[in-house]
Amino acid sequence: MEALTISEVARRAGIRTSTIRYYESIDVLPQPQRVSGRRIYDAAVLERLAFIQVTQKLGFSLNEIQLLFHTQEDQTPLSERWQALANQKIVEMEGLIRQAVDVKELLIEGLRCGCTNLFDCMDCVVTNYYEPTHL
């Protein structure tokens, strides 16, 4: 496996070195090997960072991400906690996907109807996407 310096990892993941150290400090990234005090990484860290980036964009907190990776050592068996968390997140993802599709449709509609801003055309658009009950 190729060994990477912290700045190489940062460059490849498109983040700062300070972010990597921060993630390590809050236990979202594992402690890497050290050579004379310096961190050296295995390329696998890039997959983990990619996962973190995506899940973050989707509204997971670093705390939740940490749980996804670690699944704390409390009374309930690891597998149960992890599966519950994963199942819950799958449902959240589905909701998010539905909403993202709605917002996209809303934006497309907002362009189509020719208004110059969203404020002007809220009335002619929004009502198509949100039930009155929800409001």
Place this chain on the structure above:
Amino acid sequence: MEALTISEVARRAGIRTSTIRYYESIDVLPQPQRVSGRRIYDAAVLERLAFIQVTQKLGFSLNEIQLLFHTQEDQTPLSERWQALANQKIVEMEGLIRQAVDVKELLIEGLRCGCTNLFDCMDCVVTNYYEPTHL
């Protein structure tokens, strides 16, 4: 139209009154009518709040949301600025939807393969979803 107090709006939108005042202060909500100093709202504010909630969950900042509503009065025509912003956001939405689907698949796969946490099964799963080139 029905007139709503700030606490009615808060209750129906599932947020705090302080949030409503905050939104008004940063110009994400318009200044409502006042009756003896107290804010009174038209039900339309609920649609606007629903839109804010969804777009926020999808990673829009309040600043961006404010732009979506207002489309600043700079040199470029209103319609052009709004359309550019909307088009850009549609592309972002599509990316987000793709990613949400990927994360969902990843979670499903993570459950299917029987590992007790994501850390343990990153290797057997993640590689299916992220190209080596991207890493």
Place this chain on the structure above:
DNA sequence: CTACAAGTTCAAGTTGACTTGAAGTCAAGT
């Protein structure tokens, strides 16, 4: 008339996710 709940403003505090700065370490090159 007084009490009270619900409203008001404004300044300061909080939380999450980082970033920045100061001060020091370390190996490689000249």
Place this chain on the structure above:
DNA sequence: ACTTGACTTCAAGTCAACTTGAACTTGTAG
């Protein structure tokens, strides 16, 4: 031997998005 550049730690700072608290006003109910 010394400089350079990339690293290290740790504390403090920043930014967005709210929340909280203190001090005050106002219409309605008893």
